[in-house]
Amino acid sequence: MQIRVISGSPKGEKSVTLQYVRFLEQAFPEHTFSVAHVGQEIKTIERQEEVWNRLLAAVKESDGVLWATPVYCMLVPAQLKRFIELIGTRNAAETFSGKYAASLTTSIHFFDHTAHAYLHGVCDDLGMRYAGSCSAHMQDLEKEAFQEQLVLFFSDFLEAIEERRPVLREFPSLPALSSSYVPETPPAAVDTRGKRVVILHDAEPGSDLEAMVRHLTACYAGSVQVAHIRDAMMNGGCLGCCRCALENTCIYDDGFMAFWRRYVVAADILVMAGTVRDRFFSAAWKRFIDRSFFSGHVPAFKGKQVAYLVEGPLGHLATLREVLTSLVMTEKANLAGIVTNEPDPGEIDAALQALAERSVRLAGRGYIAPATFPAVGGHKIFRDEIWGGMRATFKADDRYYRQHGLYDFPTWxxxxxxxxxxxxxxxxxxxxxxxxxxxxxxxxxxxxxxxxxxxxxxxxxxxxx
Ligand SMILES: Cc1cc2nc3c(=O)[nH]c(=O)nc-3n(C[C@H](O)[C@H](O)[C@H](O)COP(=O)(O)O)c2cc1C
Known part of the structure; x- marks a missing residue:
């Protein structure tokens, strides 16, 4: 059989995840594997039509598609997210429709389930037959017991294709929201009491999100800093090189770090306003989030009030909601609220007003909601991983964990x-x-x-x- 591998890692042949694919290739010599390095070559794929067409032709000829990707910031890397967006905007879903699909990830198991759920939902939307997933720890391939399970996972995938196994859709299709938010209630400006409010967004001109950003801005008295994330002038997505690990500085020499310091670091109240594209915030937002990895496992939003404005059907996107809420919690901030453009304009007005009031009040009181499972569990994963080996290279994380008593093993x-x-x-x-x-x-x-x-x-x- 012909297996088309869509590799999401920006590291191409040097990807950890790709080694798992190479293992499968050796284990199943009777099948042909061809790899599209989507994560590494996204710029070329986006710009050169013949590369895009060649890629689609290979998918069309294949018997099955294996999404092989690292987990980046609770999802797939921004580069793969962009590729998935292109399938939608270039009306290429037809090429994928009916194909059997499976996903294979490597990670340290922190929010690997959301990455798989995202890919599963995307496959459902594309009309693919999603046959299964395998989530590996990045070092699992060294263990014989895991190798056996990996072979079983892939055998099951091949059998699904061979026997044309019926597959039910798991994620219902998303409702189309028409752009219709026009504020009805004049805002009552809230005194920010010296708290710095920052709103970052990716709004299109004339969109609901733009109107929501404008209305929320007017709900705060005093100056609110509003910036489009394109002004971060990023030259590209996170490369996964981990050269930031020593001193928490990124190798990119572009506008991102200055933008980050000016807006994110300076904010007491940070509002992230995002447009849903397919089943997550836009690839532009995902790139911004991935690039924040330069600060390693040092909580970037610590002590802040964080809120989201969402243009899109968030009520139908449990995975997106889980990532958004967990991101705030694991970064040691407080979720002041989420407002979407799903309800009526009057309700949106009221929710934006309430958000402005609540965010200022909670910022003044210094309230950070106690962590629930995602952050409690996440802390234990990071603590064990950093202590257990990563600290050799993730020096900045190690320093932070020592200084803040985060190596809190019960045995001590x-x-x-x-x-x-x-x-x-x-x-x-x-x-x-x-x-x-x-x-x-x-x-x-x-x-x-x-x-x-x-x-x-x-x-x-x-x-x-
Ligand atoms: C920017 C970035 C974000 C990451 N985010 C996560 C994450 O959210 N959860 C996780 O378990 N691992 C995360 N990791 C670790 C990678 O998933 C892991 O190292 C993976 O094996 C890399 O695979 P690759 O070499 O194929 O790119 C992240 C790594 C990077 C560089």
């Missing part, structure tokens, strides 16, 4: 370890065990009682403020 809490050991020994005495089991709920709330007693002190302090 000696008091707790002694307590656990003592309790564990005591539990081997039958009478103690009986007593503890009987009073388990009481033991669980006992350490919290002291905190409840201090709540009155906190309330008094709040009143005095």
């Amino acid at each position: 809490n000696y008091l707790q370890r002694i307590g656990t050991r003592v309790t564990s020994l005591a539990m081997s005495i039958p009478s103690v065990r009986r007593e503890v089991v009987k009073s388990m709920p009481a033991y669980m709330i006992q350490p919290l009682q002291k905190s409840i007693e201090t709540s009155r002190v906190l309330a008094e302090r709040r009143k005095r403020r």
Whole structure:
């Protein structure tokens, strides 16, 4: 069979993910693999018609398409995102329709599931038959047990193609939203109380997003900095070279770093306004997000209020919502709100007004919502990965993790370890065990009682403020 591999890594032949493809190529010599280095050659693919046509012709001739890509910032790299956008804008879905597809990623398993869900949704939209996914840790190929699973994954994919396995669509098609937001209610300008408000956007002239940005800007009294992300003058997407790892500086000598410092770093309240293209923010936004990787695993939005304006059917895009909300949380910021252009204009006006008020209020109070699973789990992944090996090269991350006590392994809490050991020994005495089991709920709330007693002190302090 002919397998067309669409490789999303900007590193081309030096891609980690591509080594997994090469492994499969050796393991299945009876099948032919051809690789399109979409991530590396996106500029050429976009500019040269014959390259684009050749690529499509190879997809057309193939029996199956394997999306092989690294996970970049919870999704696929911006370059692959751009390629997927081009399929839509150049009406090339027909070429992909009916083809069997599967996705193979490498990552450190931080939001790999959202990258796969995105690709799955895109395949559904293109009319492809999505037959399965394989998410590998970037070093998994070294393990024989994983190699066996990889072979099984690919065998299953080949069988799906061979037996023309029926595949159901998993992600319902998206509703088309017509551009119709015209504000109805005049904004009541909110005093920003010295907080710096920045709105970054990718709005097209005359779009709903542009109108939302304008209306939100008017909801804040005082100066609001509004900038189009194209003004960051990026020369390209993140190359995945990781040369930023030592000192958190990017090798690109373009406008991005200055733009980042001027707007993102300076903001107390940061609003990111994005247009949905296919199933995520535009490739331009994705490129901006990928380029922020120069700051490694140091939380870039720490302490800020962050909000989103979305032009597109966010209510039908659970994966996009998950990425947007988790990004804020893992960067140690607070999500002040999300406003989309889905409801009626009056509701959008009210939501924008409420967003302005809430963001200023929360910025003043310094509220950062406690993290939930994505950030708690993410922290443990990064902590273990950085400590476990990455720190040899990701020096800036290592420094930050040390300085901020982020190497918080439970094994380093000696008091707790002694307590656990003592309790564990005591539990081997039958009478103690009986007593503890009987009073388990009481033991669980006992350490919290002291905190409840201090709540009155906190309330008094709040009143005095
Ligand atoms: C810009 C950038 C963003 C990344 N984002 C993620 C991420 O969100 N989750 C994750 O698990 N790994 C992430 N990684 C790690 C890569 O997924 C991993 O190193 C992958 O194996 C690289 O594959 P490649 O060599 O094929 O490009 C990121 C790496 C880079 C350079």
